[in-house]
Amino acid sequence: MTFDIQVIIDHLPEIASGFGLTILCTVVAALIAMVLGLFVALGLMSKAAVFRYPVRLYVEIIRGTPFLIQLFLLYYGGPSFGLYLEPIEAGIIGLAIYCSAYFAELFRSGFNSISLGQLEAAQIMGFSKISVLWRIQIPQMMVLITPGLVNICIILGKETTILSIVTVPELAFVLTGIGSETYAYAETLTVLAISYLILSELTARFGSWTEKRLSKYMERSI
Amino acid sequence: DVLSDVKSKGELIIGTELHFAPFDFLDNGKHAGLNKDFFTEVGKELGVKISYVDLPWPSVLPGLEASKFDMVGGPVTITKERMKRYNFSLPIADASVALLKRKGNSAVTKPEDIAGKPVGAGKGSSQAAQLEDFSTSLETPAEIKLYVDNNSAYSEIMTGRVVAVANSLPNIAYVASQHKNFEVVLPPFGKKTYYGYVTRKNTDSESLLKAINDIIVKMKADGRMEDIQVKWFGNPMDLPTDMIVPQI
Amino acid sequence: MLDFSTLPVALPLLWDGVQMTLFLSLMAVVLGLMVGVLMCLARLSSHYAVRFFAQLYISLFRGVPLLVQLMVTYYCLPLIGINIPALVAATACIGLCASAYMTEILRGGFLSLPTGQKESATMVGLNQFQVLLFIELPQVIRLTIPGIINEAILLVKASSLISAVGITELTRISQNLASSNFQPFEFYLTAAGIYFIINSMISAFGFWLEARINRRVIA
């Protein structure tokens, strides 16, 4: 087998659009998942058991079952319940739901890491719950959980390969297609590997950049 | 060479995907289908044990090239492009394209009715390519959706996202016979194509290919092939006895 | 609407799949932890070259999708004459991929240990290796149990990709059954249920372990 770069060059436009779609799905899904995850985390920490238990079950089910199956049931099973989604919609929503469970657990650990004393200090000064959440808890939590968030975003990016089962023409879908048309397996796999490497490297860099910015006040300079 | 290796280790390893009724699938939890029956006979003729490797379709041809098994025993549509890279056995089934639709769907009664409508096909299959050609010949082309997995495509007929799915006639005929919600849109369309088994294109594999072809000829002569065809297709299938020149 | 009548026939097959899934996940966790510890030490090493190598290793195995790793090891390496049996390739790929994540999880643990612990160990004469093995590692493992359990759950699910090299595990069996019987929903739901049970047991085990250790270590 020879390594024929020409195959890749010929299909560059398709590959580029596949890569673009992969990035789009990753970013949009990550954003939705973070917001959703925050609410789920609040549910997990709720004092009311009627809230807490169902939310806990949600997290356990979503984390405990493969994304492939969740997505299949959402896209192909959804119409039985009147839920018609376009492939990309289904892909993004599926990913967002899947990752929200992971984010939620992360956020929960973040909330728990903030010392009670800081919250008491705010409480006694008459802060509303929302102010405490938004001004005291979330900003600090981000420093601690950014590495975890990056990890999950990288995982999320890689899970996009599964969107091919709902016919989203993302990168893996495009490249396996080219592979089976042209039999250029080694070439397409290489491109796939490199693209994802770039994607996760970018995510990691973005993560450490945020980490640096966030943690400037954690550095002890005295 | 491969044939003598197979004989000396007493085992012929076949790569296939167990997702393709009536050729390979699970019946009551056991591997069954036309391929299974055919290779059982091959095993008897060569005096070796047959074992199977079940792979997702995108891994099957790379697996063959990497010598992970001796030959592909899942039916592969014989095309010009593929013949440049692999060797095919004599045709073992008709692979012409037909459509599967929801039973009683009067909007599609002949292949041409798919004009302007969403239609599904298996990604990377030659049937998809034929559907593409056929669709462009229509006044308003169909909207073609490609699926990684045939099974997902069939599910889409029920969800209504596609009106029909194009695949080889033997396959969809079997699906329709098993599942009361589906029916086949006749006649088939496009160019006449056939399924064959695949070996690597090198001198080592030629002896194996010849042995397989010999067995096909022999089984046709003594009627065993017809029995298998009746068992799985419902009626005998008329197939060329010489190697064909593919039309696509 | 759903019809589970074929399930009894399918259960023994699914059970085979479950065993393979469990076997591979277990191997991967063990391999991942062992390599993870080594890589973590490399990552924290004071030698630039060693650190760089570890960083590269992590980028590579964390960045490239597992499926691609599998395909390359199993289908591309033979082209340059390296032929690896499917089970070995699968175990190695999942294990090494896991090790990259484990490295990062464990690194967090090592960094969170107070340096005083190490100093007090040095002062009573323990050498570097003993400090690592007897003082640091047990604590790091304890601190990172939640992360490790999380990773183990992800591994159980990631093991579904190994059907690409011809190993039949839970997801593959369900797909085969689904397409042979034209009942995708029934079999996917069943598979989801089985995964859920396995993963719940893993996470329950994690909670148990944590509680057991913490009962003594955190009063």
Next chain:
Amino acid sequence: MNKQTKESPIVDVQNMSKSFGSTQVLKSVNLSVQPSEVMCLIGPSGSGKSTLLRCIAFLEQYSGGNVFIEGEMLGYNDNTDVRKLTSTNELNHVRRNMGMVFQQFNLWPHMTALGNVTEALVRVKKFSRREANEKGHAILAKVGLAERAMHYPAQLSGGQQQRVAIARSLAMEPSVMLFDEPTSALDPELVGEVLQVMKDLASEGMTMIVVTHEMGFAAQVADTVVFLDQGEILVKGSPQEIFQGEKPPRLEQFLKNYMDRNAFWE
């Protein structure tokens, strides 16, 4: 130094008791603090000093008795027979009169000193940022930290952090300040600067309740010293009475321990 007049008390604790599970930590405590009074709580570790202070701030729900802050009942509605927690709004309304300073500073690490001081002004008192900053700078200057306004807590020494914490409480203009061992987490050398700020506050007439192990501070600054032991007030009196008068054996022992450790000039 006795400013005690018989005005209505700012903090009035009546028969307060508090249990954690089955252990009773506070046993029917009575305490009242007049305007401008400085009260120091001393006592052995575990005697319930922190718990008492936290109940006065309603960071813990006391189980029995009543607490009034400037005449308003704290934490519960007592109109009916059954005790009911007040709403968060009502609670905040009563609490606006109190400031609290903790042993561990509890500054918010992601905000500068100025941010820590002004945050509540903006969020709770609805000051504009500009007004809040002006006031924040003024208060930081008062605790001697004018130059450190833009430093993050991690860039400040412990003593400076605690002074920021005091400034943060002062910004809300409370009528009583609660201190829970404000110097215990500090390096010995940094204790002085914090105590100085507290002395200044006291001499300006701030009402304060201070839990402390600093006997020197108690002796020099307090109007009233309260010795707590096993959840009960054992002795209460002026510093002179407590440190020099006739003492019950527990207090005698407590002070002797303290002296033994610190005596080096005999």
Next chain:
Amino acid sequence: MNKQTKESPIVDVQNMSKSFGSTQVLKSVNLSVQPSEVMCLIGPSGSGKSTLLRCIAFLEQYSGGNVFIEGEMLGYNDNTDVRKLTSTNELNHVRRNMGMVFQQFNLWPHMTALGNVTEALVRVKKFSRREANEKGHAILAKVGLAERAMHYPAQLSGGQQQRVAIARSLAMEPSVMLFDEPTSALDPELVGEVLQVMKDLASEGMTMIVVTHEMGFAAQVADTVVFLDQGEILVKGSPQEIFQGEKPPRLEQFLKNYMDRNAFWE
């Protein structure tokens, strides 16, 4: 209480200096500790007490001068012109003579008290588990913790934890013990028990260097008191000389601060 004889010193610090980056923290310090001598280091925060102690333990590499422990050079080989770090083995060989107790206890939380004490016996001195446990129990009994052998650190009070830490060092039978503010992280009520153990050690003839803010302890137990200021030894002498004699102004100020804070009986 002056046991000082002119034997060869156990710890001999000659002209030691130490910089962190561009700031010099220790400036040519000379110090020698005789067998059975108890030396207390006092001084303001940041004066370099901890750094000096850590350099003696070679937890920090000192930048200039020499340190000898029982006559052996610590940390560097000086045969050639160029200074070379010794191998870890040689370092451990010299260090086996020293024990160190830290402010933060630094017990290993995943081992029982007994485990903490015996770990080094098994790993370093190659005792059998049985021998190690025997010895471990004996030493724990010595620090008054016979009953707590099977407790984990988290199940012990701060004072008990620090006593385990002392026992852990003692188990290796060092000829000199270094203490860095062993009681600073303790609740005031728990300081006494740790100081008592240290007093017992001193009276048994253990050589000790103690960084402390406990003037009472220094006055009562030390043979020599060293006052460190800005990285230099300002005064060195017997407790009488330091606390009652003629004093340089810095020391005077340091002690006055200390007295002011703690005086309540004048």
